[in-house]
Amino acid sequence: MSIEVIGTYAVAICLLIGAAFALIGTIGLLKFNDSMTRLHAPTKVGTIGIGALLLASMIHAHVFADGSMHELLIMAFLFVTAPISANFIAKVNIHRRSCDAPPPPPKDDTWSTLNVPEADRELAEPEKV
Template identity: 40%
Template sequence: MDMLLEGAIAFMLIAGGIFAFIGSLGLTHLKDFYMRLHGPSKTTTLGVGCTLIGSLIFFSLENGPVVQELLITVFAFITAPVSAHMLAKSALHHKLKPDPRTRGNPQELERDRPKHTVEEAPQGDSPLP
């Protein structure tokens, strides 16, 4: 039984290290802010989560149930996507230019999109758009 749990701990630590490494590579090698945002918000969060779950299993074997690592993992999984979303909204608000190779340029999509479609066109004297 101990060997199985040690294998699970080792797997979680190795997976956490691999995810964190891939996220760090994405942060350093991608071209613009919008692309770089995916490295820390996705893969590094998984890396930290795997490492904390491995720590949770290890310290639960020695001292009984440990809640601190579980709370840290939940907090990291909640706050990292929210902070990445707020950074992306701030970059869009400040009209940060993306790399020309980025597909789906948000400023171009907003500019080229019609204000209303036929189905959404306002009817009569309605103050709603």
């Protein structure tokens, strides 16, 4: 087997994986009802699908041509901006009250800290041997 044949198989596998993830992301975008659940399909699955397609492009460029590194910049931009845009879309939906807001945190000093409630202190202390 030559490097061209191996490269062709690698490109084909990456294209199939990328197309499958893009298809799953599209189906998820169409099937989910509200905007908060619909948000996960294009950001999570779509990022992996586009990443696999760009990886196929990189492999093809390195095996059959001089090579190209532009795809790395596209992947870096995509992997950085997709979570940020998803966060902003989720914040807009929460502020518009178009979805169920997350529950408020408890009113004690144990939420998001290392403090342990009085009732659980004996469970949290390590046993002394």
